[in-house]
Amino acid sequence: QTTPERGGTLRVALDQAISVIHPLLTRVNPEYLATELLYSNLTRLTTKMEVEPDLATAWQSNDELTVWTFTLREGLKFHDGAPCTSEDVVATFEAILNPDVASSARNNVGPIEKIEAVDPVTLRFTLTEPYADLPAALAFNSARIIPASVARGDLNSLRSTANGTGPFKLVSYEPDRLMVVERNPDFYDPARPYLDRIELHVFPDLGAQTSSLLSGDIDLVATIGPNHYMRLDGQQGVNVLRAASGQFCNVNFGTDLPPFNDVRLRKALALTVDREAMVDFMTEGFGTKGNDTPINESYPFFAPVTQRERDIEAAKALLAEAGYPNGIEVELIASDRPALRSQLAVALKDMAKEAGITINVVTMPHATYLDQVWTKGSFYVGFYNMQPTPDAIFKLLFTSDAAWNETRWNNPKFDDLVKRARATTAVDERTKLYTEAQALMTEEVPSIIPAFFDVLGAKRDWVDGYEIHPRGSVYRLDFAWLTAASPTRKG
Amino acid sequence: MIDFLRRLLRTPQGLLGCLIVGLILIAVLAGRWLTPYGPEDMQSLARYKPPSLAHWLGTDQYGRDILSRLLEGARSTVLMALLATVIGTLGGAILGTGSAYLGGRADELIMRTVDAVMAIPSLLLALLVVSLLGSSSLNALLAIAIAFMPSMARIARAVALTVRKQEYVSAAIARGEGSGYIILREMLPNVIAPIVVEMTIRVSFAVMLFATLSFLGLGAQPPATDWGLMVSEARDFLHRSYWILLWPSAAIALTAIGFNLLGDGLRDALNPRT
Amino acid sequence: MTDTTDPVLDVRDYSLAYQVGKRRIEVLKEINFSIARGEVLGLVGESGSGKSSMASAIMRALAQNAVENAGAIRLGTTDLRAQTEAAMSSIRGRRISMVFQDPATSLNPTLRLGEQLAEVLVRHQGLSWSQAWTEGTARLAHVGLKTPAQMMERMPHEVSGGEKQRVVIATAFACNPELIIFDEPTTALDVITARQILDLFGELQAATGVASLYISHDLALLSQTADRVAVLEKGTIVEEGATAGLFRNPQHPYTRALIDAVPDPAHRLVQPLAQTEAQPLVKVREVSVNYGRRSLIDKVFGREGKGVVGNRAITLDIRPGEVLGIVGESGSGKSTLARAMTGLNRFEGLIEFDGRPVRGLADMDRDYRRDVQIIFQHPDASLNPRQRISEILGRPIRLYGGTDGGDGTSARARITQMLERVRLPASYIDRYPHQLSGGEKQRIAIARAFLSNPRLVICDEITSALDVSVQASVIELLMELQRQSGAAYIFITHDINLVRQIAHRIAVMYRGDLVEVAETATITDPARADYTRALLGAVTAPASTHLR
Amino acid sequence: MSASYILKRIALVFYTLFVVSVLVFGITQILPADAAVMMLGENATTEALDALRNQMGLNDPIWQQYLHWAGGVLQGDFGQSLRTGQPVGPALFSALGTSLTLAVFSLCFMLVIAVPIGVIAAVRRGKAADLVVGLISYIGVSLPEFVTATLAVALIADWWGILPPAGYIPLSEDFWGGLQRLVLPVLVVSVMMIAHVSRMVRSELVDVLHSDYIRAARLKGLRPRRVLLRHGLRNALLPTITIVALDVGYLLGGVIVVEEIFSIPGIGRALMTAIQARDLPVIQAGVMIMAATYSIVNFAADLMYAWLDKRIQYD
C-alpha cells in the first residue's frame, strides 16, 4: 500500500436522513456515522472487531472485573479549543446514565454503578457486577464524549451544534440533505484525518445512490443492498466492499403468550425454514445460514452446534404434538423498513405453508411498528446490526433483563450462563459457557434466526484506506484518503 | 342504449378504450382462474427468469410467475381504483348536488370549504388519511375516495347548477312538483352523464394514485400482488431483470390509458354536438 | 366607373353538397344569380335552406366537408373558385366583406374595437398602425358613433349591441369593397336598435354604391331593403325578381306560403271578447321583483347591494278568456313577471287569482298551479332530454288528476288524445325529445300545459326560436286551443306585428316598469306613450300591407 | 375587478387557511402515535414522558392546544420538529424554496413545450401531428412519476451518462451544478403537466378557432398568423392560467415521488419524511405552508385573469 495522501473532499452517500446529531441520542447508522466524525469514544473497534484506544490509551481492571481504570491521552482538545479531561468523561457518562436523557447507550455501556475522575487523565468505573467486556462496550455508538459544560448544561444544543474531540469539525448540517465536516487540525493523531472535508449526502432512493456512485458524483456509498452490489460489481472505476458480519434479520416469538409459549410450535416453525434458500432470497448469496442463535462465525466464541435443516415431517409431527394436527394460522408482522423484513416474512410464509402453517403477512410503517409491535408483539420480524461481543447481543436481546427483550424469553439457566461468562476473562471458561448458551437457544428457539448478512458497500477506486466494518455502524473515515486519480472539486 | 354504444364505438378513443378496459375487466373478473401459477408460489430455482414459454412474462426475485401476479393484481389494483373512484364520485356528487340545490349561504359555505380542502394536493391528502388509518389497500381506497371528493363536488355542483337553470326544471317547479321528484327525476339523470365521464377519466388517476401510494410504502403491503407495489419492489432489479419492472409498469400505464380513452370516448358520445 | 350592366357578383350553375359519412347532402342546387353595382339582392328562405352556405361559398370559406360540384362564382372578372387561399385572403375584407348576425360573437372579446377595425386597414390599405387608427376613428364617425375616438379604445363588452354592430359595419365598409354580404345582421338586436342599423345600412349603401347580398328570413324586412329578392327553398332558387313584383304577384307556392306566414296586424286571428265587463280572472297588484342580495362585504361597508330590479310595482288585470300581449325590449322584465306569476321568482305585492289572494310562493297551492301554466321560449331546453314524451306528458296527469275528459280514460289514452289535439301522431308517445323537430317539441310543451285544463296560460316568446312558417302553424294551434278551452293567455313576444294579430290588449314594458296597457285596436294612436310609439315606429310594416 | 372583489378573494385565502389548519390539526391529533414518545424514542422512561407531555401541553384540552398552536403560527412560530428537535419554520421554508425552484423551472419548461404542441395539434386537427400529440399526451398522463423517473434515470443518467442522476445543489451555491441536477426532475415533473396542459390548450384553441370572431377575422382577410396568434391564442391561453395555477398544488405536494427519487429536499419530501416519522409539528406546518402557497398563487392567477380578460365582471 502506498502512503496516504492528505487533502481533498470525500462525498459519501447515505440512504437515510441524519435526523439527529445529538451524540447520545443517535439511533440509526447514518447518525452514528455523523457523530463518529465529530466525536470520540473512550475506545473504538477495529475492522477485526478488536478494541483499540480512542481517547483512552490504556485500561485495566481489578481481578473481580468490577473496577476499571482508564487512562486518557494528554492534551486532548475539543473543537472549540477547550481541553478535554476526565471531568468531561465523567459528566458524559452521568448524562448517559440519566434516565431523563433517554440515551440509547444507557443499557449498552455495561453495568456501571459510578464513574469518578481520579486525576485529569485517569478515570475509575465502578460496576455493579463483574463485566469483562467493558472496554468493548464503551465503544458503543452513542457513548461519545461531550464537554462537561454541555453535559451538565444545555444538552439540547447538541441537536444543531457539535463540539467534540473527533477528527472532523461540523461545517453545516441539513438533516435531510447534507452534512459537511472539515478536518480538525487539533485531532489527537497528528497524521489523521487525511481528508480536508467530508460531505454526507442523503439519498432516500437506493437507485439514485448507486447511480450517483457510478456517475462519479459520489465517492463512497456507506451501505448498499445485494442487488445494487451486484450491479456495481465489475463496473469500471468502482470497488465493491464486503465484510462477513453478524448482522441478521429474525422472527421473534412472544414466548410468554399462547400460542408461541409452546416450544414445540416454535421448533416446528424453525424446522420449516429452508436456510439455504433463505440466504438466497434475502441476501442473493451475500450471507450465511443461521442456526437460531445470534452468534455466527464473525463473533468470537461461536459454537458450531448442529445446523438445523428443513424437515417438514418433523415439523408436522411437532405441530401435531403441540395440538395443531390440522395446522395453524398466524399473523406475522413486519415493518416496511428495511425491505428485508418483509422479504423474510414473505419467504417464511411460503416455506411454512407445506407444514400446514398458514402465515398472514402484515406489513406496517416503521413508526407504527415501533409504537405498537416492537417488544410487545407475539410474532414479528426484527433486524439487528452486529454487536461488538456475544455478551452485547445476548444482553441486548435475549437475557430476561435484556434492554430490548423482544421475545420476553425468561430462561434462568441462560441468564446464568451469560452472567457467568461476563465475570471471567478466561477464554476456555467463556467458550464453554457461550457454547452452552448457544445450544440452549437453538433448543428453545425464542427467535428464528435463519440467515446472517454480509455488510456491503462500494466506493470509487480513488478512495483508499477505507475498509468496510462488520459491525455495520462503524466507519473509521479518518483512515480514508483520496488518491491522485480523484477529481478535484471545489470545497 | 344500443344507439349510444354505437356512437361510443364509432369514436377511435371509444373503441380503443372499450377494448383495453374490456381486457382489463376480464383480468379483474376471471384473472384468478386464468393464472397458470399460484401468484404467491415461490420457486427458488426459477428466480429472475426472463420471459419464456413456461413463464410468458418471466419470474420475479422470489421465482414467482409475473403473469400470474399481474392477473391476480388486476383485481386488487383496478377493482380498488374503481371502488375508490365510485365512492369518491358518489360522495362528491351528493355534496355538490346538495350544495347546488340548497343554494344561498349554505352553498357558499360548503363550496368555500371544498375549495379550501382542494388547497391540499390530493396525493398529500391521501397520504395523511392513510397514515391516519394505517397503510393497507383498503385504507388507500378510502384515502383516494376522500381525496377525490372535493373536486368531484365542485364538478357536480357546476353541472347541477346549469341543469337547475334549465327550463324543464323551471317547468317542473311551476307545475308544483316536489323537490324529491325534481332532484331525482329531473335533475339527477342529466347531472349523471357528465359525471360518469369525469369518473371514468378519474379511474386512471386512481390507478396511478394507488400505485403511487403503494410505491411510497403506504398502500398495499407485501406480499400483495398490487401493481404499484410490484413496481416499487422491482426497482432494485431494474438493471438485472428489467422485465420485473416493465410488466407491472406497462399494466398500470395501459389501464390508465384505457380509462382515459374510454372517458374521452364517452364524452364525445354523450356530447350532442358531435 | 365601369359599365353598370356588368354584374359585380355573378353566380352561375353553382351546386354544393356536404359529405356526412358516406352520404352526400345537397344543400345548393344549380344556383344562378348576379348582383349589379349599387344593387341589394335579398336572399330569403327558411332555416337550413342554404343561405349561409351560399355566403360561405362566395367568401371561399366553406366547411371542410363541403363538396363543390359545378358552377362558377365570379367577382367582377375574378373567378373566385380559381383563387388560391393566399389570393383569396387578400380579396376578403378588401373586395368582399361580410357582416354577421351577432355582433356580440363576431367581435373578439379581448381586443380593443379600434384594433379590430384598424387591422383591416393595415392589412389591405398598407397603412401604418397610427394612420390606420386615425382613419378608423373617421370611419367610426361615419357610422354615426358619437365619440369615435373613445370607441376605438374600448373593449367589446363595454359597448352596446347596436354600437358593436356599427363597428362591424364600419369594418366591412373600411376598404370600400365591391360587395358586402349581410347575413341576418339585425336578428340579434332589439327592435329599435335594429331599425337604426337598417337605416344606417340604407345610408351607407346609397352613399357608396356597393353591391349587397342581404340574407334574411324576414320577408317584411327584405321588402323594404332589397331591390330584388331571390327565394331559396331547400337549396334551389324557386323564384327571383324585383321586390315589388315578387311580393305583389308571387309565382311559386313556396313564396306565397312564406308571404302568408308573415304576421299581419290587419289580419286578426282572435275573436273579440264576449263581455269585457266581467270580473278579471287575475289581478296583479303592485308586484315587484328584485334580483340579487347584499353581500357580506356590502353590509360591512354599509353599501346598497347591486341588486337588479326585475319588475317595479306592476299592476294589471287579465280577464277570463283574454289574450294579453306583453311587449318590450330585451331585459324589460317580461319574463320576470311571467316567472313571478308561476312561482319561479320571489315577489312582493299581491296576485289575486279568481278571487283567491296569492302573496308569495307559499300561497301557490296545487289548484293555482293547475290553473296557471307556463310555456317557455326554447323548445330544446324546456323538455327534459332524458324523459320520454310519455313521462313528460304523464306528469301533469299524475299531479292534477282527472280534470279532463271521461274519468275512465287511462293516462296513456289521455296523452294520445292530447297529442292528437296538438296535431302530433300518437306514435310520438315513446320518443325522446331529441327525436323531434323544434316545432314538434314546442307542440309537446303546449300539450303539457293544456293537459291540466288551465285557465291562464303564459307563453314566454314561444315562437321566437322557430322558423316563420313553423311559427305560423304554432300560433294557429294556440289560437285554436284558446277557442276550445276558453283559457286566458299572457303572450310575451318581441314581434309586434304578431301580437297585434292575436292579442285583445297589449301591455308595454320598459326597464321593469309597465308603461301602459292598451286595447290592440288603439295601440297605434298617436296619443300613446313615447316609448310605445318608438317601438311601433321601429317595426317594419309587413310586406303585404303596402304591397297588396 | 372591484375593491370588494379583491377583499372577498383575500377573505377566501384566510378562510382556506383556517379550514386547512383545523383539518390538519384534527388529523394530526388522531394520528396513531404519541408526540412525546416520538420525541424521546423507545428508551424513555414513563416519568420523562409525562414531564415532556406536560411541557408540550399535550395534556391540555384539544381546543387549547389548537389555539396555542395557531397563535404560534400567527407569530411565525411553527414549533420544533419531533424528529430533529430543530425549529420547524426555517427548515420548511428552505424546503419550500427548493420546491418552488423545481416548480418554476418545471412550469417554464412545461409552457415552452406544451403551448406550441397544443397549438400545432389544434391547427392540424385530425391530421397526423394531432394524432401524435394526442398519443403522447395519453401516454404522458398515464405513466406514474415513479415509472418516468426510474426510466429517466436509467436511460439518461445511467446509460447515456450525460447528466447527474440525482441530488440537489441550491443554485446559489453552484449554479451550473445545481442546474444540471434539476434537468431530470424537471423533465419528469413536466411530462405529466405537458400532457395535461397541451391537451387543454388544444381543446381551448379548437373551441376558439371555431368561434364566430375567428371566422370573422379570417373573413376580414387577415393573415393566418395574425388570426392564430393575435385573435386565437390569446383567448385560448386565458383559461390556461387558471389551470396552471391549479397545478401548483400538484407541483408542490404531488411531486413527493420525484423529490424522493431525485433526493431533492423539497417540501413534499419533508412532509413525506414527517408523515413516516409521525413528526406532527412538521406535518401541520408543512400542510399549512403548502395550502397558503396554493391559495396565494391562485389568488394571483385570478387577479391576473381578471386583469387580462376585462370582460369578467366580478362582484
Ligand SMILES: Nc1ncnc2c1ncn2[C@@H]1O[C@H](COP(=O)(O)OP(=O)(O)OP(=O)(O)O)[C@@H](O)[C@H]1O
Ligand atoms: N359542415 C356541414 N356539414 C353538413 N351539413 C351542413 C354543414 N353546414 C351546414 N349543413 C347543413 O346544410 C344545410 C344548409 O345550412 P345553412 O347554414 O346554409 O342554412 P341557412 O339557410 O343559413 O339556415 P339559418 O337560417 O338557420 O342560418 C342545413 O341543413 C345544415 O344542416
Ligand SMILES: Nc1ncnc2c1ncn2[C@@H]1O[C@H](COP(=O)(O)OP(=O)(O)OP(=O)(O)O)[C@@H](O)[C@H]1O
Ligand atoms: N336570475 C337573475 N338574476 C339577476 N338578474 C336577473 C335575473 N333574471 C333576469 N335578471 C335581470 O332582470 C331584468 C329583466 O329580465 P327579464 O328576463 O325579465 O327580461 P325580458 O323582458 O324577459 O327580456 P328578454 O326579452 O331578453 O327575454 C334584466 O335586466 C335581467 O338582466
Ligand SMILES: [Mg+2]
Ligand atoms: Mg344561416
Ligand SMILES: [Mg+2]
Ligand atoms: Mg325573456
